[in-house]
Amino acid sequence: MPRFAANLTMMFNEWPFLDRFAAAADAGFEAVEFLFPYEHRPDAIAERLAKNGLCQVLFNLPPGNWAGGERGLASLPGRFDELRVGVETALSYAEATGVKRLHLMSGIASRDDKEAVDAYRKAIVWTAGKLADRGIDLLIEPINGRDMPGYFLNDFGFAEALVGDLALPNLKLQFDVYHRQIMHGDVTMALRRLMPLIGHIQIASVPSRHEPATGELDDHFIFDELDRLGYAGFVGCEYRPSSKTLDGLSWLAPYCGERQRPISGAKRGALT
Numbered sequence: 001m002p003r004f005a006a007n008l009t010m011m012f013n014e015w016p017f018l019d020r021f022a023a024a025a026d027a028g029f030e031a032v033e034f035l036f037p038y039e040h041r042p043d044a045i046a047e048r049l050a051k052n053g054l055c056q057v058l059f060n061l062p063p064g065n066w067a068g069g070e071r072g073l074a075s076l077p078g079r080f081d082e083l084r085v086g087v088e089t090a091l092s093y094a095e096a097t098g099v100k101r102l103h104l105m106s107g108i109a110s111r112d113d114k115e116a117v118d119a120y121r122k123a124i125v126w127t128a129g130k131l132a133d134r135g136i137d138l139l140i141e142p143i144n145g146r147d148m149p150g151y152f153l154n155d156f157g158f159a160e161a162l163v164g165d166l167a168l169p170n171l172k173l174q175f176d177v178y179h180r181q182i183m184h185g186d187v188t189m190a191l192r193r194l195m196p197l198i199g200h201i202q203i204a205s206v207p208s209r210h211e212p213a214t215g216e217l218d219d220h221f222i223f224d225e226l227d228r229l230g231y232a233g234f235v236g237c238e239y240r241p242s243s244k245t246l247d248g249l250s251w252l253a254p255y256c257g258e259r260q261r262p263i264s265g266a267k268r269g270a271l272t
């Protein structure tokens with residue numbers, strides 16, 4: 001039975017960021033992920049994880065100037081020094097949170113630009129080496145161009161070939177079912193073929209990026225398929241609730257174990 005991690009960037013937005021940990025735990029989640037922790041101190045994040053018995057399964061390396069439209073630095077020639085500083089920053093959060101995988105965003109660049117391709121490969125090789133010393137996997141995630149126009153890594157085939165070509169033991173694919181379906185479809189066959197390369201999976205309905213099982217895909221079939229394939233990691237719930245987070249958790253009910261048990265109201269009180 002898949003285990004699910006609440007994505008605290010998208011879910012539980014009824015609470016301030018640091019209070020989302022308790023809200024997710026109260027809702028039955030045993031793990032969390034988010035895009036970026038960097039507005040908060042590492043020890044503040046670690047404290048919320050420990051206090052709520054949560055496992056941190058993923059976050060992203062610093063992406064450059066996010067508010068200014070940047071979506072990662074890896075494929076941007078001339079930004080390597082900044083990327084290296086960002087990796088050091090992320091490692092201090094990794095140490096505090098115990099996370100075992102970090103996502104390196106590629107940035108906005110053309111894959112027809114050889115300098116961008118070379119920069120991307122160099123950034124991956126260097127970052128993977130740094131992370132390997134700490135026993136951390138480096139993830140790359142193909143992202144669809146509708147949500148992120150101009151994103152460099154917008155093709156699963158390119159990502160698969162790159163992971164195979166570089167053959168770095170801790171370089172893995174972040175398989176976001178939402179992006180896969182929008183870009184290429186054929187989700188199940190892709191999971192079957194790519195499973196040996198996959199380091200993390202994320203889910204959301206297509207096309208609205210809401211709760212699983214509310215869109216064009218049969219997400220329950222996909223979860224069963226993950227079991228059939230022996231996927232032992234967490235599935236990140238990287239979706240925007242269509243209404244209040246707690247009101248949209250009925251899709252989780254079939255997968256409820258002792259901890260993974262959605263509740264209908266927040267013990268600590270929703271703000272709305």
Ligand SMILES: O=C(O)C(=O)C(O)CO
Nearest residue numbers: 035060103141143176238
């Ligand atoms: O957008 C996604 O699907 C992600 O997983 C990211 O981490 C970046 O936006």
Ligand SMILES: [Mg+2]
Nearest residue numbers: 141176202238
């Ligand atoms: Mg994703």
